[in-house]
Amino acid sequence: MSMNYSLRQQKAAETVALGKADMLVVTHMPNVRYLCGFEGSSGVLIVFQNKCTFITDGRYTEQAKQQVKNARVAITKGAALAAAAKLVERAGYTSIAIEAEHMTVGMAAGFKRLLPRKTRLRHTRGVVEQLRMLKEPEEIDRIRAAVRMGSDLLETGIRATRPGVAETQVAAELEFAARRAGADGMSFDTIVASGVRSALPHGRASNAPIARNGFVVMDFGVILAGYCSDMTRTIHVGRVPTDSRSIYEAVREAQQAAIDAVRPGVTVAAVDAAARTVLKRAGLARYFTHSTGHGVGLEIHESPRIARGVPDVVQAGMVITIEPGAYVPGKGGVRIEDMVLVTARGCEVLTFATKELVVV
Ligand code: ZN
Ligand code: ZN
Numbered sequence: 001m002s003m004n005y006s007l008r009q010q011k012a013a014e015t016v017a018l019g020k021a022d023m024l025v026v027t028h029m030p031n032v033r034y035l036c037g038f039e040g041s042s043g044v045l046i047v048f049q050n051k052c053t054f055i056t057d058g059r060y061t062e063q064a065k066q067q068v069k070n071a072r073v074a075i076t077k078g079a080a081l082a083a084a085a086k087l088v089e090r091a092g093y094t095s096i097a098i099e100a101e102h103m104t105v106g107m108a109a110g111f112k113r114l115l116p117r118k119t120r121l122r123h124t125r126g127v128v129e130q131l132r133m134l135k136e137p138e139e140i141d142r143i144r145a146a147v148r149m150g151s152d153l154l155e156t157g158i159r160a161t162r163p164g165v166a167e168t169q170v171a172a173e174l175e176f177a178a179r180r181a182g183a184d185g186m187s188f189d190t191i192v193a194s195g196v197r198s199a200l201p202h203g204r205a206s207n208a209p210i211a212r213n214g215f216v217v218m219d220f221g222v223i224l225a226g227y228c229s230d231m232t233r234t235i236h237v238g239r240v241p242t243d244s245r246s247i248y249e250a251v252r253e254a255q256q257a258a259i260d261a262v263r264p265g266v267t268v269a270a271v272d273a274a275a276r277t278v279l280k281r282a283g284l285a286r287y288f289t290h291s292t293g294h295g296v297g298l299e300i301h302e303s304p305r306i307a308r309g310v311p312d313v314v315q316a317g318m319v320i321t322i323e324p325g326a327y328v329p330g331k332g333g334v335r336i337e338d339m340v341l342v343t344a345r346g347c348e349v350l351t352f353a354t355k356e357l358v359v360v
Contacts, residue, residue: 005070021097021122028102030298031128037069044080055080085114097122129303134317142227147350150229154353163212167192171205178222187221187228187300199333213238215332228300231351232337235358250282251334254324262347264316268306275324284326293321318342
């Protein structure tokens with residue numbers, strides 16, 4: 001099985017045509033990779049109505065030859081955007097679509113200066129990201145493999161967690177195990193947050209020692225064959241006070257309610273609301289301070305965002321996280337996160353670690 005680059009390019013070209021542009025200049029590297037397979041860190045993909053040209057520099061001649069699919073490769077001595085401007089001039093195009101969310105103001109101004117005066121830049125948003133929301137079978141296989149590897153790491157994290165050990169030490173054990181298992185890298189900075197720090201939803205591992213008593217939130221993921229995994233488990237060090245147990249069970253119930261709400265046709269806002277309703281009943285709604293989840297794929301945070309007010313509708317083939325939490329300042333926090341694949345009738349939970357409260 002392989003990635004369907006020609007179909008992806010064709011769909012991107014159609015979207016751009018609807019917006020009445022002659023071509024799309026793709027500068028966001030994950031989008032470049034998605035459309036033509038190039039895994040390097042510098043280059044520009046030009047999507048025309050019926051072909052593509054990938055422009056990069058001499059550092060990537062060999063890599064581009066090996067990786068780029070379905071696109072002509074042009075090696076330039078100067079900047080890729082300058083070469084792109086020459087292409088525009090030669091073709092006589094007047095309307096150029098750019099990725100407004102990824103091109104800096106400086107890049108856009110510089111590009112505009114190189115273009116013929118009559119050329120207009122059209123700002124597009126999410127042209128490629130919309131396509132990336134629905135995963136192809138090969139992508140799902142890769143995501144499954146990444147999630148499996150990620151799930152297997154939890155055991156290492158739990159074993160490393162002891163009072164007095166630095167959070168960074170636990171993160172290091174996890175990351176070392178990931179590399180040994182063959183991960184390309186971690187998909188984001190590993191979060192290990194213990195005791196009162198567990199109430200910081202994005203508390204990166206610090207030099208603080210693991211507290212003698214309290215929650216430890218572990219949020220981590222690997223990149224495997226380009227695809228990310230993302231999971232969170234919260235464990236407890238020492239005897240579990242009754243109120244802490246209640247917080248944990250409420251978050252667990254909220255997470256299950258959101259998973260149960262995932263099926264094609266519902267809005268992502270409804271999935272978010274399912275988690276929030278449970279936490280509200282438990283009196284914890286005000287401690288749930290982030291969205292319920294996000295898409296995952298080539299990047300750790302992709303569309304759709306599973307949150308209030310987002311109009312996106314859940315569709316089969318999406319891979320999203322479900323990760324409600326409750327963070328009580330001065331006490332501690334709990335988050336439980338799984339990755340799920342949306343199926344024809346509901347969803348399949350890909351992450352396979354236990355959600356019983358593990359006590360060490
Ligand atoms: Zn996470
Ligand atoms: Zn996440």
